[in-house]
Amino acid sequence: MTALAQACFWTSAALAAHAVIGYPLWVALAGRFTRREVRRGAVTPSVDIVIPVHDGEAEIAEKLRNCLELEYPEAQRTVWVISDGSTDRTSAIAEAFRDQGVRCLAIPERVGKVAAQNRLVPRLSAEIVVFTDVSIRVRPDALRLLVSNFADPVVGVVSCRDQVLARTGSGNGEGLYIRYDMAVRRYTTRVGSLIGVTGGFYGVRRELTRGGWDPSYPPDFHAALCAIENGYRAAEDERVLAFYPTAPSHAREFERKVRTMSRGMWALWGHRRLLNPLRYGWTALHLIHYKLLRWLMPYLLLALYLSTAWLASWAPLPYLPLWLAQTTLVLLGCLGLAGTGRARPLGPLTRGPAFVVLFNLALLLSWRNLVVGRRFVVWEPTPRS
Helix, strand or coil: CHHHHHHHHHHHHHHHHHHHHHHHHHHHHHHHHCCCCCCCCCCCCCEEEEEEECCCCCCHHHHHHHHHCCCCCHHHEEEEEEEECCCCCHHHHHHCCHHHCEEEEEECCCCCHHHHHHHHHHHCCCCEEEEECCCCEECCCHHHHHHHHHHCCCEEEEEEEEEEECCCCCCCCHHHHHHHHHHHHHHHHHHCCCCCCCCCEEEEEHHHCCCCCCCCCCHHHHHHHHHHHCCCEEEEEEEEEEEEECCCCHHHHHHHHHHHHHHHHHHHHHCHHHHCHHHHHHHHHHHHHHHHHHHCHHHHHHHHHHHHHHHHHHCHHHHHHHHHHHHHHHHHHHHHHHCCCCCCCCCHHHHHHHHHHHHHHHHHHHHHHHHHCCCCCCCCCCCCC
């Protein structure tokens, strides 16, 4: 039994460390020696900017002004608002911008973000479709820089880079995680193709949108996988920044993570043929190591914790201090989550552990959703304004 516990301890510890540290370091090292550059150029293809929104009257006017300030030939740019069953003034506000090149498709019933996009896609005629969220803000040069990547005929999808605007006193750890994820993406795009793009502001060749996308898949992840399956690559442009605030609370962030992780798992299941390294090489390795293995993290950590507890009763050194350290981190994480709604947050000591606990609880619930067949097509967007 002790030998089995030791094997469980070292296996789970090695896999967890590899997913969080080892594989990203390997990608970073490979990115320094292997450069698959994107051949950018000063091109101005026709562009449709698509903004799906539900009950967004508080943000849509500012979002449209942000889009209309983009440095791009007006004759080559059309801004589309998809009002997904909005019950407020979203559609009316969008229609007020018609003279400035804004078009609005108002869908009477609520169908969900991706299903709403699918209804608009057959009407689009531009060469490039740029999808963006109503809460996202970009700089005036964002569209011009993003589109320059499509001068490379191999590029099918282009991602921006997230820039989190943390709320005062929020400190939920999301910003640190985003910086970590963006660092991995920077090197991933150097050695091959991204397997997922930033959903706030990204561009897609129109042929990749034909036929619509599965409404239960996250469009940013699905777009990258579709590009790979069709012989393109998904790339990131570090110069293009998408600014957005963090979620207002751990509770809202938890809801968002469960939804996005669940949808991501369904998308990977739908594209499971990409997990074959003999056919898809680098893409399969990245999906296995950085997606699938990371999604298995709660089970790895649980195996590590239980095996450490068993071994601590057999050999206090070094296992007892390791078990106490794990227990302390879990308790700090729970305290951090419990203190979210207080006027005075508990501080940076609990910030990281709280985010780790939240992340893994969301993963456990996402696995349950996959097993029981629960899909997310319509949901309430996380308020970020």
